[in-house]
Amino acid sequence: MSNDQQYPIPDLAEVELVDVLRALADPVRLQILQVLADGRAHPKSQPEWGLDLQKSTLSHHFKTMREAGLTETLVDGRTHEIRLRRDELAVRFPGLIDSLLAAR
Amino acid sequence: MSNDQQYPIPDLAEVELVDVLRALADPVRLQILQVLADGRAHPKSQPEWGLDLQKSTLSHHFKTMREAGLTETLVDGRTHEIRLRRDELAVRFPGLIDSLLAAR
DNA sequence: AAATCAGTTCGATTAATGTCAAACGATCAG
DNA sequence: CTGATCGTTTGACATTAATCGAACTGATTT
Numbered sequence: 037m038s039n040d041q042q043y044p045i046p047d048l049a050e051v052e053l054v055d056v057l058r059a060l061a062d063p064v065r066l067q068i069l070q071v072l073a074d075g076r077a078h079p080k081s082q083p084e085w086g087l088d089l090q091k092s093t094l095s096h097h098f099k100t101m102r103e104a105g106l107t108e109t110l111v112d113g114r115t116h117e118i119r120l121r122r123d124e125l126a127v128r129f130p131g132l133i134d135s136l137l138a139a140r
Numbered sequence: 141m142s143n144d145q146q147y148p149i150p151d152l153a154e155v156e157l158v159d160v161l162r163a164l165a166d167p168v169r170l171q172i173l174q175v176l177a178d179g180r181a182h183p184k185s186q187p188e189w190g191l192d193l194q195k196s197t198l199s200h201h202f203k204t205m206r207e208a209g210l211t212e213t214l215v216d217g218r219t220h221e222i223r224l225r226r227d228e229l230a231v232r233f234p235g236l237i238d239s240l241l242a243a244r
Numbered sequence: 245a246a247a248t249c250a251g252t253t254c255g256a257t258t259a260a261t262g263t264c265a266a267a268c269g270a271t272c273a274g
Numbered sequence: 275c276t277g278a279t280c281g282t283t284t285g286a287c288a289t290t291a292a293t294c295g296a297a298c299t300g301a302t303t304t
Contacts, residue, residue, distance in 0.1 A: 053170065053240065053243040054165060054166070054167050054170055057161055057164050057165035057170075058165040060161050060165075061158060061161035061162040061164075061165035062158070062261090062262085063158050064262085066157065066158055066161070080280080080281070081280080081281095089262095089263080089264090090263075090264055090265075091280080091281065091282090092263085092264065092265075092266090092281090092282075092283080092284095093262070093263055093264070094281090095281060095282055095283085096261095096262075096263085096282095096283095097262090098281095099282085100261095113270090113271055113272070113280090114270065114271040114272070114279065114280045114281070115271095115279095115280065115281085116280080116281070129239060129243050130239060130242060130243075131235050131238065131239035131242070132236075132239040132240070132243065134235065134239075135233060135234060135235035135236040135238075135239050136157065136236070138234060138235065139157040139233050139234075139236065166291090166292085168292085183250095184250080184251070185250080185251095193292095193293080193294090194293075194294055194295075195250080195251070195252090196251090196252075196253080196254095196293080196294065196295075196296090197292070197293055197294070198251095199251060199252055199253085200252095200253095200291095200292075200293080201292090202251095203252085204291095217250090217300095217301055217302070218249065218250045218251070218300065218301045218302065219249095219250060219251085219301095220250075220251070245304100246303100246304085247302100247303080247304075248301100248302080248303070248304090249300100249301080249302075249303090250299100250300090250301085250302100251298105251299090251300090251301105252297105252298080252299075252300100253296105253297085253298070253299095254295105254296085254297080254298090255294105255295095255296090255297100256293100256294090256295095257292100257293085257294085258291100258292085258293085258294105259290105259291085259292080259293100260289100260290080260291075260292095261288100261289080261290070261291090262287105262288090262289080262290095263286100263287085263288085263289100264285105264286090264287085265284105265285095265286090266283105266284085266285090266286105267282105267283085267284080267285100268281105268282080268283075268284090269280105269281090269282080269283095270279100270280085270281090270282100271278105271279080271280080271281105272277105272278085272279075272280100273276100273277085273278075273279095274275100274276085274277085274278100
């Protein structure tokens with residue numbers, strides 16, 4: 037079996053703006069967001085993100101973003117990928133992700 | 141003399157997105173932002189904001205927002221007003237403030 | 245001049261957060 | 275089966291941040 041989503045993600049209807057902002061008010065997670073901007077799924081492996089962090093720290097940031105409704109996880113064997121929930125976010129918070137990704 | 145702006149505000153060119161997000165990733169300051177959404181200057185006095193906080197706490201939040209580039213202060217004698225730097229913010233972070241104010 | 249008022253600053257307390265290392269669980273390779 | 279790999283969880287530590295009350299500053303009023 038592969039690509040089953042099996043980490044719990046919140047319904048965006050229950051996510052508040054302040055939750056999303058808290059999740060993104062961190063340089064590491066903002067960098068992760070930028071990488072995810074291409075709309076594709078990215079492996080959780082360290083080299084992917086251009087960040088000099090331990091894997092446990094990275095794992096913490098992934099969890100934070102997922103619980104804030106920003107990402108979903110795709111599990112395939114022992115590797116994981118994450119994807120930005122861009123369409124759903126655009127419905128819940130129109131224009132927000134776009135403006136964040138456009139900022140330099 | 142009145143309405144001289146005399147609290148230092150940063151040049152938005154030097155403000156990073158993460159600074160703005162940190163400043164807004166708080167329910168109190170998000171509420172203040174909503175009040176400022178009408179574009180007018182609002183007095184710092186407590187009844188204005190619908191928040192049950194001591195004045196020293198409110199003062200802390202105003203300072204945080206000002207230093208993040210979100211607001212400017214207008215001093216008139218012993219009373220102060222603050223205003224959202226909306227036009228400048230729209231140039232530096234296009235669409236961001238609008239999407240935040242539209243979120244429910 | 246003295247009292248009052250608006251707002252800031254300071255110090256203390258408490259809670260939340262980012263980071264790492266170590267241990268753990270599950271999957272895959274030999 | 276054994277060992278390596280991917281990622282999570284846990285616990286510890288240090289830092290940041292929100293809040294309050296008290297003291298303070300400067301402006302206004304009496």
